[in-house]
Amino acid sequence: MDLPLLKEGSSLVFDRADPYAVSGYVNQHVGPHGIRLARHGAPAASLSHRKFGTLDLCRISYGGSVRVTSPALETLYHLQVLLKGHCLWRGRGREHHFAPGELLLINPDDPVDLTYSEDCEKFIVKLPESLLDTACTENRWQRPSEGIRFSADRYSLREAGGLLSLLGLICEEAEAEGGPPLAHEHYSRIVAGKLLALLQNNVRRELPNGPAGTFERIAQFIEENLKQDIAPETLAELVRVSPRSLYALFERHAGTTPKHYIRQKKLERIRTCLSDPAVPVRNVTEVALDYGFLHLGRFSESYKSAFGELPSDTLKRRG
Incomplete structure (x- = not known):
């Protein structure tokens, strides 16, 4: 050669x-x-x-x-x-x-x-x-x-x-x-x-806690910041992985994309707020806006698709 x-x-x-x-x-x-x-x-x-x-x-x-x-x-x-x-x-x-x-x-x-x-x-x-x-x-x-x-x-x-x-x-x-x-x-x-x-070697090219630990860090960050606008790039930077690796993590551990996962977690938190009498809620619009849903019609559709009822029905049922 x-x-x-x-x-x-x-x-x-x-x-x-x-x-x-x-x-x-x-x-x-x-x-x-x-x-x-x-x-x-x-x-x-x-x-x-x-x-x-x-x-x-x-x-x-x-x-x-x-x-x-x-x-x-x-x-x-x-x-x-x-x-x-x-x-x-x-x-x-x-x-x-x-x-x-x-x-x-x-x-x-x-x-x-x-x-x-x-x-x-x-x-x-x-x-x-x-x-x-x-x-x-x-x-x-x-x-x-x-x-x-x-x-x-x-x-x-x-x-x-x-x-x-x-x-x-x-x-x-x-x-x-x-x-x-x-x-x-x-x-x-x-x-x-x-x-x-x-080349094959004994180095583990993963974060110290492995993929599962990495996803747990991401999930915790999302839970603590649900009222914020969380971009996938922010999550990738948080755990120092590429955007492609981030999407692979979500597919492996959640079966969905980062965007859909965050939206579902926001909807779940809103449902908790609407259902729990201990949480002060004046109306559905206020809660939806708090969690970044600016288009109320689309929010209601997403909520009903996720839980089988409109958010206003959830609020009424808590009495």
């Missing part, structure tokens, strides 16, 4: 160099590891590297068959995109031959055991644990107490949505001269959030 990921000369650090020199640089900037080369041949390694915000971007080829091992990456995640050749991964009693277009996601406590083919070339993104934690906080997702862990080792670019386009954009930004550091950091957080949203 000929992808636009760190191909410019400005990122080139080593070109046809000693693999052990390249490995030493990787240990310093990308992650702890050791290499073991084949006994024959004279491989020439190449490496491009850019620091970008909290990320490290690296494109590497060892120029020969090499085995890369590490007990663990400690506090780092590695997203590796295979560009050329093949790579044998071993872990958890299993192994897989990665082909171009496949992604490998390595957690901080995962042992690393990779064997590169002679023509293997990879693009690697190094992400610190703190960056993934920040992405959870900013999105109000629940970070597991044991730490964030991706549950699958391999993915295809097709599964990763627009990740490739995002990485290509970041590489262009990284290789451009200058650029505001705050923008670079913003891009870094976008990458972390996209990985958590797209």
